[in-house]
Amino acid sequence: MSVPPAASAPSASGAPFQPLTRPLPDLxxxxxxxxxxxxxxxxxxxxxxxxxxxxxxxxxxxxxxxxxxxxxxxxxxxxxxxxxxxxxxxxxxxxxxxxxxxxxxxxxxxxxxxxxxxxEQRLAARPDALAGLQRVLHRAERAARFALGFAAHRADPDAEVIHGAALLHDFSEMLLWCEAPDLALEIQRRQTADSTLRSVAAQRAVLNIELGDLEQALMRAWHLPELLAHIVDDKKGLDPQVRCVTLAVRLARHTAQSWENPAVPDDLIEIGELMSLSPAHTLKLVHEVDGVI
Known part of the structure; x- marks a missing residue:
């Protein structure tokens, strides 16, 4: 038996998979x-x-x-x-x-x-979409490890919640790959073609919404814990717990291909400011957390 239908939780529909191929009109x-x-x-x-x-x-x-x-x-x-x-x-x-x-x-x-x-069942006929989803999942796993490392260094009593928030930070993008793979691939195509195109701009152009706004709307619809929703929200950027997650996600994104990404030094400066560490000590810490030898 799957999770029973409930107004505040994802529910079982039993219907065959019918991917969305066109954007919905609004949030x-x-x-x-x-x-x-x-x-x-x-x-x-x-x-x-x-x-x-x-x-x-x-x-x-x-x-x-x-x-x-x-x-x-x-x-x-x-x-x-x-x-x-x-x-x-x-x-x-x-x-x-x-x-x-x-x-x-x-x-x-x-x-x-x-x-x-x-x-894997849902995307069996879409290996391109499955590969896209797996990239987001791998990034989320690394972001969660970074966030937990930052929280532990700061002796944050909500370290486990911060880990969970980083893991869930991009869940709306995961759902998009599962439910509307053609639209997810179009966002990816546009950003590949234009390295200066910001994610939110590509999302608005393709989906009519920003995925971060969808994430917050779904967390409210499912009545997820307020602390979790707060920490996931990048727009609450001055909160140290939010910064833990935002910077962890950013570092995971920027180092997905290589630690040579030109954005990484700025990430390290901001992470160091959060944890009162020099860039060199910050780099040592994040490498240890990420298992880089």
Whole structure:
């Protein structure tokens, strides 16, 4: 069984995949389209869940959380579902995957989340789109590691939330690759043809919206935790927690191909200012976090 339909969580439609080939008119239309979409997850996540389902007694929230935290779409799906099931008696939001699992319990989790649809199934006929999605997923994983490293250096008590926020920072772009691959590829084509074209400008031209605005609209529609939505929002740029995520995402983007990107020195200066480190010490830290030898 898939996640039950709910106004505040991604839901199961059961319908065959019909990709969008034309942009929707405005933010409201895009939000309505994605709000009730059943989110696919990574095949590796789906396979691991089925292995643990057969040995449920051996699983705890931390072990399961370690698996789910590697998959932004499964993370999003779980947090949205947990919020939809949240008791009004709880005074705080469920802001992390582990907290959601502890609150739900392992058996109810497996009962709510049956065999999962996967992005590999959805994009089986679109290897170009799958490759685009995988690039975004890899960037998100690196950004989450950078953000966690920055938060740990700053001894931020919300380090786990910051990690999750960086992992989810570009979830609307992930959903676009899954649901409208031709439009995602057109944005990519335009930026490849014009290296000065900013992402938001390309998005507005192709989609009629900015993906960051769609992300915030969906987080409100799914009633995701306020702290998480706040940290993901680049427009709250002066907040140190937001800066942790924004700079982590930027560094992951700029170093996706090479550390020789000319934007990296400026990134290091800003990261160093956030953490009170020199550029040289900042570079050493980010290389250690990224596993660069």
């Amino acid at each position: 409201s239309a895009w939000t309505a389209h994605f709000r009730d979409l059943e989110l696919p997850v990574l095949a590796s996540t789906a396979e691991q869940l089925e292995l643990w389902r057969a040995n449920e007694d051996a699983v705890d929230a931390r072990l399961l959380g370690d698996i789910l935290n590697k998959d932004p779409l499964m993370t999003l799906k779980l947090l949205a579902y947990a919020t939809s099931q949240r008791s009004s008696r709880l005074l705080t939001d469920t802001e992390t995957v582990t907290a959601a699992l502890v609150l739900m319990g392992i058996t109810p989790f497996f009962r709510a989340f049956g065999e999962q649809p996967t992005v």
